[in-house]
Amino acid sequence: MTPLIWDDNSKENDHYLNLKHAQVIPTTGLRATHGNMKDNLDAKGMMCIHGATGLGKTLSTNSSLRELAPENTIRVQFRSIPNPSDIRTLLFDALRISGKMPKRAIERDKILKEALSDNFHVIICDEAQWMTTECFEYWRHLWDDPKTDMAIVFVGGGDCYRILRREPMLSSRIFIWQEFRPLTDHEVITYIPVYHPIWTQADPEDIIFANTHAARGNLRAWTKITAHTLIGMIHAKVETPNREILQWVFSRLGSGDD
């Protein structure tokens, strides 16, 4: 599968399912990301943001960079195992380098390094757990070059931390490791009412009920729950969610206690 460039920076695409009226909530993870990202950009370092799927890593990263480096961020995401040649091709397009791409890797790298030295760039590698040692070696090569002016952020779920940690070249270069964890009950109570209007007047115990039985502190799950709850509320012609609607949502999601 061809690796793709993902550089759509619009806020509307931040949220899973493009859920309307969803807000970016200042969770601990997001606030930490903003601070860590700023430090990483100042240091022009490497950073790794990791954690299970759906905890808000990508959203937090995008939200931070939209504020800190809106014009010079390159987002890269691979959906299959890439190789350095794929990265070269991708960067050539992302940096909008004119002219024909040379055949030789060394000539491509010369042009890429010149482009990466013209201005400061932040490169976001999403789903970094898919990358091989060769790919990490290539990122290292670009980053180590004295002429290039760049920071790199690896974002990944699943085994991302373990995969990156086992590469010695990255261990000594990654400036900040940030782990995303599920929202705590306190965070859920605090932030879900702000997340979407349907939860503003909801009973906190219903929110905890949904978190315990379905969301489990996962923001992506909360997005799905919210989308289905909204549908349920429309059908039931109510203005706030209740247990009955939530049970119906759980049945659609295939979650909830037996």
Next chain:
Amino acid sequence: MTDHDAKPPAGRSLVHIVMDPTDNAAITNAVLNAHDPTTGRITLHPTPATKGSQSLIYDLLAALDKPIERLPEEKIGGPRLQQAVLAWLSGESHQKIFVLRSHLMDEQSWATLLEISRLIGIQVVFIYHAPQLSPVHQHLLFNTPHQITDNIYEFLHPVYGGEHFERPQDTTSPPITYVPTLPSIDFPRFRAEMFRQLSTEEFIAADTEYTHGIETACHWLSAHKDYQKNTTSYTNWHRALPSLLTPEESAKRAITLQHHYTEEEINSLSQGLLCLGQAPRTAGEYPHPWRDLSGLQVFLSELVNTAPSTNHTLARIRGAQAGFLLHGLLLNVPTEPEEHSGPGIGTPLTPQLADKIRRSIAHPQRAAALACALLTHSKYVLLCQIPVSALSRSAHHIRIDDQHCYTVPPHARGLLRAARSFAQLHASTARGRELLLAEGIGRKGQHLRASATACNIGLNPYIFNIYGSSNSCWHHRVNCWWIASPLHGPTPDHKSHEKNPPIPWTISSPPLTSI
């Protein structure tokens, strides 16, 4: 002067492995920052996901800052790639190559680097970013003397000061200032005419160059064997007393002097009064020719090599003529040297231009040919014929047409040495002689034109004119004659000259109508 042919002492290994088991970014950073071709250190940062010796050679050329995209155009491919690398490394006197990511390099690349080290005696420092050497790399090192360490910092000091980027650069030349167009007049009235025609500031700038010419001439002559042979030292100050005195009068004068001064003081005084002049052995046999014309050409080319413009060149030449006359020599130079080609006329080969040539041309002979064209402004057909043997061992001098000598400035010597190495490796022969630059010029000068275009340099059209006299360089048309006793120091002993510096030339002293 750098000893570009230095090799490590016998028994000292050229191959070092620095272990970096944790792949420490600080070590990589230090090694990358150590890259400085001007001090003999190259850092090789191999292109990831490439293998084989050809990729390595490309990486080496890139590390040497050569334009790898020009290799096809300059017809460097196949075995000539490695020859080009060897030529650049040895010619430019690089002493050390740091090799990053060596733990990832394949057997062929390692073998190539070890061979390069063996062939030209360059030190190779492999940075090994793994806890231990792989069996393949251990096997390659089996018959190669090497040392293994974990201390990179013992290798990071500069190897030498560098001959083309010495700091401070060329301390003997005056600081660069603007010199306007100068009077077109021969040297006896040149300085006076400068004073009349130029503004005060312009005169000061031009006079600085003029003085530089005089002083350089003084220094050169004082150290020249032919000059020393033609002069004798006074060992007895009595001989310095005027010859018109009777012996009794001379004795009285001698007693008076000895009463007030020591012998040493009288000797020093008499030398100072007599401007340290000595009666030449050939006194009374004037005129007679100065014999070392080749040396004179070298002196003149070296005098003007650092001149930033033709006007600076002219001022220095006139100053040198004045300096020669003070030493009893008449140096005849074409009245309008700027109408001829030759050193110091037209675009000068500055250190910056030499650097540009290095970065813009990958072919050693093409780069050297362009440098030589700028240095000598000789026709390309002459440059094509220069044999390798015409370049002195250290590339300080080059001889064209078997007779005309040029000094090669320090910042260009590496270029010519690299061309020589490449020619010898590639064995460009014609009539049994290895030719230094022919392959870099082309039969019709086409490669030379292309090189100039690549560097965005304009060459004198005279260079490509195959018709007309080939002997049009101004410094080929000089001659020099002993015409009188020296009027001005120094003595053959150069140290005496340092104690008694030449009379300073300042604007406050009225310009003479002659000299």
